[in-house]
Amino acid sequence: xxxxxxxxxxxxxxxxxxxxxxxxxxxxxxxxxxxxxxxxxxxxxxxxxxxxxxxxxxxxxxxxxxxx
Numbered sequence: 001x002x003x004x005x006x007x008x009x010x011x012x013x014x015x016x017x018x019x020x021x022x023x024x025x026x027x028x029x030x031x032x033x034x035x036x037x038x039x040x041x042x043x044x045x046x047x048x049x050x051x052x053x054x055x056x057x058x059x060x061x062x063x064x065x066x067x068x
Contacts, residue, residue, distance in 0.1 A: 015023065023031065038044060050058075 026034070048055075
């Protein structure tokens, strides 16, 4: 299995145009397989004390940093 960090994956936040284009090139089966792979990844089962609001703020900060 390839490193999921380099593959197009589902996102909880609006994707960039490039990410959206890459995702849309995948078949439905490939998209479902990527969802399953992401959900079964060890990092998906970590327990956190962060609230959903904390997660959203952190994600928005990462996006802002990426966009400059």
